[in-house]
Amino acid sequence: MxxxxxxxxxxxxxxxxxxxxxxxxxxxxxxxxxxxxxxxxxxxxxxxxxxxxxxxxxxxxxxxxxxxxxxxxLTGTSSDEKVATMTANQGAANGSFSLIVNQLAMPSKLSTASYAGGQSTVVNSTDKATTLTITQSGKKFDLKVPAGATLQQVRDSINSTFGTSGLSANILTDSNGSRLILTSTKGGVGSDLTLSGNSGIDTGYKVVDVPQNAKYTIDNIAAESTSNSISDAVSGVSIKLLTVSPLTTPSDANSTTRTALTISVSTSxxxxxxxxxxxxxxxxxxxxxxxxxxxxxxxxxxxxxxxxxxxxxxxxxxxxxxxxxxxxxxxxxxxxxxxxxxxxxxxxxxxxxxxxxxxxxxxxxxxxxxxxxxxxxxxxxxxxxxxxxxxxxxxxxxxxxxxxxxxxxxxxxxxxxxxxxxxxxxxxxxxxxxxxxxxxxVAQLRQQSSSILGTLSAISNSKNSDN
Structure with missing residues (x-):
């Protein structure tokens, strides 16, 4: 105030x-x-x-x-958790099943040509931006490669731009230089990656891994999956495949029979x-x-x-x-x-x-x-x-x-x-x-009062002196 x-x-x-x-x-x-x-x-x-x-x-x-x-x-158990693990979810019921994993699902993997200058090699030496197109299952992912961009910058850009779409890039360096390795979290037949565009990075790329489905049998019924995480084979049960089942007779070079493991759902x-x-x-x-x-x-x-x-x-x-x-x-x-x-x-x-x-x-x-x-x-x-x-x-x-x-x-x-x-x-x-x-x-009144009193006093003194 x-x-x-x-x-x-x-x-x-x-x-x-x-x-x-x-x-x-x-x-x-x-x-x-x-x-x-x-x-x-x-x-x-x-x-x-x-x-x-x-x-x-x-x-x-x-x-x-x-x-x-x-x-x-209910609880889920696997007799060999090195090969596969499992969990019992809502809708599961007591029971046990025989599982054989014959093949794991694999994603597509590509390698670009090697750059002798290493990861700091400038992959776009022009004064204009170019485009690297990554295609998977019919869907195109266009990456802008700015003028002066290096191999490392392209790698970082792929991961930051398309990481949520399942694409990832790394750089592999050897005595010949560095190359870009491109892969995807999406596997299975038909999920092949391809490169195109006008960046030059797509020139001479090679297929490192061809995508494949997981192959397995449950109670001798053969099935395939594009993923190693399986949730639709047994109701209420989630299975995660980790590796192929071991051979029954590993010493036999001609053996193709694999050892089954048991996945079980039981009340606990x-x-x-x-x-x-x-x-x-x-x-x-x-x-x-x-x-x-x-x-x-x-x-x-x-x-x-x-x-x-x-x-x-x-x-x-x-x-x-x-x-x-x-x-x-x-x-x-x-x-x-x-x-x-x-x-x-x-x-x-x-x-x-x-x-x-x-x-x-x-x-x-x-x-x-x-x-x-x-x-x-x-x-x-x-x-x-x-x-x-x-x-x-x-x-x-x-x-x-x-x-x-x-x-x-x-x-x-x-x-x-x-x-x-x-x-x-x-x-x-x-x-x-x-x-x-x-x-x-009040101050003014006091002043006036003092003045009046002074005047009166002067008059009184004057009269007294005349007498």
């Missing part, structure tokens, strides 16, 4: 202190209101933001659990417990975040301290919605709740825990019921997701709406603060002028 020092020389009063007192008295009630409302809105905005983030993480975890095999209890109570523990940890993380913003705590003296959202109706209904879905029965098995598997909640915090003894006993006979409890349209995952939808929607959810409302309140409070500052500045300036004028007037 602007201000003028008031000395009070004329009146003898401390007019500056008077103005300050009047201004402070006018500002105090409204300023206290703005400060209180701003602090409340800011802390609530922070608390709701934390809960929103925790709820988003919780719902994201529910989605992941619903799309993988977290609650199937350890895997099942790991999936349930993952849910428990995710659930507890959300409750912990909510409790931190809603629970009443005690200070060192034993006094109760309310959290920012203590007693908040929205938080109560959100917690209730989640707990209700946890306690609800679901599935079509004998056991229809996690409590029957020894998963219980703390009466104070609501946090879940697994009773190891009750779990081990229940899972021996009813392991399959776990999948039924969690999965499907009426399973716990789907119900918890649906129950929290109204709170978590990005722009129209309850938490998002409250966040927007609090943000608007803070903007309004900023406007209120500006208005208050302007009003107080105007008031101070007005009071300053008034007290300055008063002080000036």
């Amino acid at each position: 602007a201000g003028t020092t008031i000395t009070g020389v004329g009146s003898g009063f401390d007019t500056q202190a008077i103005v300050k007192s009047l201004v402070d008295a006018e500002r105090a009630p409204k300023q206290a209101q703005i400060n209180l409302q701003s602090q409340k809105a800011t802390t609530q905005l922070s608390s709701i933001g934390k809960i929103q983030a925790a709820l988003d993480a919780f719902r994201g975890a529910l989605t992941s659990m619903g799309t993988d095999s977290s609650f199937s209890g 109570t350890t895997a099942l417990k790991s999936g349930v523990k993952g849910f428990v940890d995710t659930y507890n993380a959300l409750l912990k975040a909510m409790n931190a913003e809603t629970k009443v705590t005690k200070d060192a003296a034993g006094n109760s301290i309310a959290a920012t959202l203590t007693g908040d109706a929205t938080m109560r209904t959100l917690q209730s919605a989640i707990r209700n879905e946890f306690n609800a029965l679901s599935g079509n098995g004998t056991f229809k709740s996690l409590a029957q598997f020894g998963v219980t909640s703390d009466q104070d915090t609501g946090a879940l825990s697994i009773d190891a003894k009750r779990w081990d006993k229940a899972v021996l006979t009813n392991a399959a019921d776990i999948t039924s409890i969690f999965s499907g349209k009426t399973g716990m995952l789907a119900r918890m997701t649906a129950a929290t939808d109204v709170y978590a929607k990005p722009s129209t959810g309850i938490l998002a709406t409250r966040t927007a409302s609090l943000s608007e309140s803070l903007k309004d409070l900023i406007k209120d603060q500006t208005s208050l500052d302007e009003r107080i500045t105007t008031m101070q300036d007005s009071l300053t002028r008034k007290y300055t004028a008063m002080d000036t007037l």
Whole structure:
């Protein structure tokens, strides 16, 4: 605020202190209101933001659990992980299969002619840009080769421009010089790379590797794949081929028979417990975040301290919605709740825990019921997701709406603060002028009074001298 020092020389009063007192008295009630409302809105905005983030993480975890095999209890194994590995996904079922890998999928690989000057050789000595065209499966990738570009710069440009398309380039250097080696992450028959254009880099290139399909048999049924990662051969099973299967009799030069490995899908109570523990940890993380913003705590003296959202109706209904879905029965098995598997909640915090003894006993006979409890349209995952939808929607959810409302309140409070500052500045300036004028007037009156008193004194002295 602007201000003028008031000395009070004329009146003898401390007019500056008077103005300050009047201004402070006018500002105090409204300023206290703005400060209180701003602090409340800011802390609530922070608390709701934390809960929103925790709820988003919780719902994201529910989605992941619903799309993988977290609650199937199935695990995949390979009898020879040097040849192939496998994982059991959603949709997998118990079973074992015989696998023989006869050939791995290979990508296309090309080599340019050798440049005696090494990787710093200028491959475009003209004063104009040229074009190197890389073609794969009918799709062309045109690379601009600027004037003065070196082999290294071309290599870097290919990787930065077409790396996301699966193309990559390296430089191989030997006693004859350096050459560009071009390959692709896409393999299989028909994915051949070719070079063309007017850059000259395509002149004299050679095919290093011809692309080929992976060839394998599962239970003596022959199959091929353009990739070494196979997800469509066995339902719910992902297989990664690493090398060809070893020969049955490697000492026999004429032998072509290869040794089969076994890939198996089986129920694992350890895997099942790991999936349930993952849910428990995710659930507890959300409750912990909510409790931190809603629970009443005690200070060192034993006094109760309310959290920012203590007693908040929205938080109560959100917690209730989640707990209700946890306690609800679901599935079509004998056991229809996690409590029957020894998963219980703390009466104070609501946090879940697994009773190891009750779990081990229940899972021996009813392991399959776990999948039924969690999965499907009426399973716990789907119900918890649906129950929290109204709170978590990005722009129209309850938490998002409250966040927007609090943000608007803070903007309004900023406007209120500006208005208050302007009003107080105007008031101070007005009071300053008034007290300055008063002080000036008092000074003038004192001057006039002194003058009159002086005149009267002179007249009185004159009369006395005449007598």
